[in-house]
Amino acid sequence: EVQLVESGGGLIQPGGSLRLSCAASGFTVSSNYMSWVRQAPGKGLEWVSVIYSGGSTYYADSVKGRFTISRDNSKNTLYLQMNSLRAEDTAVYYCDDGAGNWGQGTLVTVSS
């Protein structure tokens, strides 16, 4: 059974950093294209970043230069390093495997 479990969210001050993790089981993260998608309170889904099986990475304009997607094949885990956080980054962050499997999400709140 495929399972994705996000962690690492929390309350952080503007300008701070957080690293989100997405632990996968039931498949290999390096074999799929893995994405981060976020949802601000009361808003729709917003794609954040993707890493392809070959290692190519892409980012939404809103996070480019501040966020970095990566994976650790030995831990079968996807990451999202978030720097220079802003209030508008406040959202539930989901990871998904491109095959219809999503995690439960982790809440990031950027506030002083």
Next chain:
Amino acid sequence: SYVLTQPPSVSVAPGQTARITCGGNNIGSKSVHWYQQKPGQAPVLVVYDDSDRPSGIPERFSGSNSGNTATLTISRVEAGDEADYYCQVWDSSSDHPRVFGGGTKLTVL
């Protein structure tokens, strides 16, 4: 980057058919995926590649895609279908390859 346009809301009576549209430039040339999201829950894939259903999704959910419009059709709507629905495509030629529509709130009257 590519833009997908959905109506903010659709209302339908129980037992009737709901149709949720997703507009995009020549969207018929892309594969469209549809997600259902209920409050406080993660999105669930209900249709992929325009018209295929994942296992466990009722046959009442179907999809079509042609020209500039993709459509999610929910037949014999039930109260439990009330949710937000999002269309999504991959634009592999773009630096912003994954695009979501703005979402449609389906209300069951």
